[in-house]
Amino acid sequence: MAAGLVAVTGATGFLGRHLVRELATAGYRVRILARRDVIHPLWRDLEVEVVLGDLGDERALDRLCRDAGLVVHAAGLTKARTAAAFAAVNVEGARRVAERTSGRMLLVSSLTAREPSISDYGASKRGGEDAARAVLGERLGVVRPPALYGPDDPETLPLFKLAASSPILPLLDPRARIAMMHVADAARQIAALAKAPGGFNVALCDQRPEGYSWREVFQTAAEIFGASPAYLRIPGFALRAVAAAGLLAPRSGAAPMISFGKVREISHLDWSVRPEEQMSDLPAPLFDLARGFLHSVQGYEASGVIFGKPAAIREKMLQTYSADGVKYATFADDRSRGTHL
Template sequence: MTGRLAAVTGATGFLGRQVVRALGEAGWRVRILSRRDPVDSLWRHLTPEVVAGDLRDDDALGRLCLGADVVIHAAGLVKAPSRAAFDAVNVEGARRVARAAESVPHTVLVSSLTAREPALSHYSASKHAGERAMSEMLGERLTIVRPCAIYGPSDRELLPVFQAAALSPLLPVVSESAKVAMIHVEDAAAQTAALAAAQPSGRTFALCDDRPEGYGWRELMAEAARACGRSPRFAPAPKALIRAVGITNDFTVLAGVTPMLTSAKVRELLHPNWAVAPEERAEGTPMAKFDLRAGFEHTVAWYRTAAWMKH
């Protein structure tokens, strides 16, 4: 495998930068698409080749994919003001990458477990449509990976959860019955890199830690608090209140703000089953290094070192 070339989009994102590191550690040469020449502490022992451009630049995508053994398409939007904005990146961007990768033996699309439920939100619908667009063009040369909820160092989306766990004497429990599969970002990257090295399958796989049945919300909040050295009390969060917060945040979109907790995100949070079934998992991928407790502790330690959390 030494010397094989992996071309990566979304290389400077939360998961993408870890994927680049995992590929480098596995002996790949790495070429990335980026608007600027990135400097990343994770890449101390790796100097990826940089193709200047973005997903709207067909010439840059062509240069990115030229001569590659595998393309990993990890670029995407996780929040946007409208379905059209999501589709411009998560669907049309995926289609452009597929077009550029037509002569590449293997392409890996990093999607999302939410693509299982496209009716839940504009985000989940766009990820599902992006999968379909790439599959129609690449067929058996495409492998789709659907990470479950990813967390870890430099994650801004779950930071408010840990901040609340560190400060609040009372933490909300969104649901007493829902299950949420989780994965540390380093484990998600290792599994993605392993699937990139495998033969293309035309299949879709979910990425998760060694608890594919998932975690309850009470356990998630308890482990977040434990990682912060706290032992708070818990209370059910009224679903009507959560929905009201989401609807209220919808109106901020009109002011040009794109909050994470919109009504669409609330529907995703309240979905009862984000567990991973046995048939969704890929055989032969690395076992997770982090269980939830170790992963949350690792994440909080990074937040504190980076001064993202003071407590």
């Protein structure tokens, strides 16, 4: 096997784009699986080998994994209408990649895999872990990121748009705690795990493994725009009604963002990261929630998103954070590498 060669699936996804850069920066030769030949702005100064294909293309998987000392499997389906659709990608895809892994495999799972009975998605992520472990045994390492956010994430953009424009923000159960993490920090820690021997199952988090309340999340987002909204408790039945409406949508369209499984996930009270799930020697996160949210909004604005709130508020916040002596990657640092896209 060629030393230093890492094969990556899911490389063009939200986390994968950052992960490829971190692996290449760490000195690995990176080969990715992609449906088309793509050069992402994050990779402008990198040499990335591309294998055209997807998880259902056995020949492409053979070419991807050939001679790779490590395979990082980050591909996965996050939205689907049925359990079978989730399993076809998240379980069978993990199994097919594992079967072609001659060295070690690092599987990027999800914190939801800890509670597989809550949703079809969580069940499929646990199923993918189990399928890969059955093939690889101790040659498998599993990493479970929490809820991720960052400047190029379409999934959390609605949160910031709502925080910027609405005088009233929703609240879920005040007892709930959700661990969160900036995507760049998650990518740095996963790249560090590429050097670890297999056999581990670790969860990631920022400086708050106990997680955040929903009020903290929305309030932190609102403060980025200088807003002081009121808060309204949203009962569970309202979320279930939204999920039911999604089931009535045309079946030919995209899978709904809010499904019954997603409602059960966001209504779950404990998405904190427990001490026994953590690994102590990973790189320290650079972003807390406030810095991470500020960085995200700056990134959205640089790529053309208009929030209708003056940028001077965020510039002042950035000056405040710079003055406290904490060193972290600013959006200005990233912009020179094109990471705002």
